[in-house]
Amino acid sequence: MTRLYALLAAVFVAALLGGAWMMTRGGNGGDKFAQCRSSQIAGGADTIGGPFELVNAKGETVTDKDVITEPSIVYFGYTFCPDVCPMDSARNADAVDVLADRGMSVTPVFISIDPERDTPEAVGDYAENLHEKMIGLTGSLDQVKAASKAYKTYFKKNEGDEDYYLVDHSTFSYLVLPEVGFVEFFRRDETAEQMAEKAACFISKT
Known part of the structure; x- marks a missing residue:
């Protein structure tokens, strides 16, 4: 009977250590953020995002390394957007x-998908009016297209008056x-509040 108890105790300890090892290894395929993720991303999270080169409110060319210096919420929109962009950006x-x-310190980032009208000054004023920490970015059409493609966003300029046209675009926000x-x-x-709850989970694990 003593040997049986000893064997059971050994199995229990082995199972406990095994669980602890899995936790330290990250589990879930080594994804330390697995418990935070609320949805599956086709191809995996590493297929979204990446390097970009854009222009800030001062007219300076900046890269993702210059902009994403702390946890950031990135949004693609445009300053002439009549309703969706202001509401999303304010949220x-x-x-x-x-x-x-x-x-937790987080930076909101607004990337214009309307570089024709959104000058560095315009996008800078727009961002500053929404939040003192918000970074507004624009650039050439090629620069904007490259950033949009990296984040798998969509935008298309509608035909119409050259000054008052609308731009169709996707409306996701990204935690980077x-x-x-x-x-x-x-x-x-x-x-x-829901965004903050989800973001806090990821940030706490970095």
Whole structure:
């Protein structure tokens, strides 16, 4: 009977150590963010995001390394957008404030997909009016297309008046971490609080 107890104890300890080893190894295929992910991404998270080169509000050419220096919420829109962009960007700014209340510093980033009208000054003013930390970016059409393609976003200029045309575009927001890259996206129907809750999970694991 003593040997049986000893054997059972050994099995229990082995199982416990095995579980601890799996946790330290990350589990779930080594994805340390697995518990935070709310949806599956076709091809994996590493297929979204990547290097970009754009122009900031000062007219300076910057790269993703210059911009993503802390956890960031990235959004593609344009300053002439009548409704969707202002609401989404304001929601993203609110999420940044909710995270700040939790002690987590996050930067909102607005990338224009309308470089024809969105000069560095225009996109800079737009971003500053939405949040003091928001970074506004524009660039040449080729630069904007490259950034959009990296994040698998869509945009198309509508025909019409050369000054008052609209631009169709996707409306996802992206959580991007420095040295990691894209980790999660947020849909339009998610609230600032829901975004902050999800973002906090990823940030806490970096």
